[in-house]
Amino acid sequence: MYSFFVDPSQIQGNTIIITGNDVKHIKNVLRMKVGEELSVRSGVDEREYRCGIEAMEEEQIVCRLRFVKEEGMELPSKVYLFQGLPKADKMELIIQKAVELGVHEIIPVSAKRAVVKLDEKKAKAKRERWQAIAESAAKQSKRSIVPQVKEVMTMKEAVRYAADIEVRLIPYELAEGMQKTKDIISSLKKEQSVAIFIGPEGGFEESEIGEAVESGIVPVTLGKRILRTETAGFTVLAWIMYQLEE
Incomplete structure (x- = not known):
């Protein structure tokens, strides 16, 4: 499953907005379609947001949250x-x-x-x-x-x-x-x-x-x-x- 990072402000309740270079990557390189699932992280904690693509606009990808996975992938020490x-x-x-x-x-x-x-x-x-x-x-x-x-x-x-x-x-x-x-x-x-x-x-x-x-x-x-x-x-x-x- 493809994984992306967003700013915490882009996680708005059950809606997650992907912007920037990732938009072109999702559309033109990965050729993902509406309904496909991807993984999103904010980079500030270990939560993983599993969501589905709801709309593919010119400058953003709108996703709908499906569930949150709390267990992260980080080492227990920095x-x-x-x-x-x-x-x-x-x-x-x-x-x-x-x-x-x-x-x-x-x-x-x-x-x-x-x-x-x-x-x-x-x-x-x-x-x-x-x-x-x-x-x-x-x-x-x-x-x-x-x-x-x-x-x-x-x-x-x-x-x-x-x-x-x-x-x-x-x-x-x-x-x-x-x-x-x-x-x-x-x-x-x-x-x-x-x-x-x-x-x-x-x-x-x-x-x-x-x-x-x-x-x-x-x-x-x-x-x-x-x-x-x-x-x-x-x-x-x-x-x-x-x-x-x-």
Whole structure:
């Protein structure tokens, strides 16, 4: 079943209005017809609104609510991915798969070893593109919310932003003790917020690791092999999903 996000104001009692780019997508790409069922979410809670298409107008789709499904598709904890900016279009893949794995928010980090350097104009355009990818992935994976892609931050800003997150981890190639990593992951509890810091190609500089450790972020190992920046994030997210998924 196809899934769409609307603003809460578009849910009006038993009537739900779909507007914007989704109108053309429903009409011209999916070629849906009056009477067909679709799924709508507001993005602010975990409720899913199952409704049928009642009318297809030029600039909006009018739907009639059939029933509300209260059980959502979200992890019981909010997971924040602080991702060092990678080369080329890897960030798009990272955002797509991180959303599928249940991440709550993605924070791009302009680390010292990051090859990609974005000025204000490029960063704005990239963020818009990344947010669109997050929304598309959220629809595909039947998420209840659209995870937000934040503005690009420096490492210092990212560490400060993560200050109130309960569990904060930074995979580091010089960290030792896989048992420590296993113990931390296995001890995660529902509703605990979790931050994961992933370096760019080449990893974080020692000064950045030191800055993170000073703020209470815990260095962990992901095993004996060196993982690519995109693989490292997926690995930790998958472990966390396994631990927390009901």
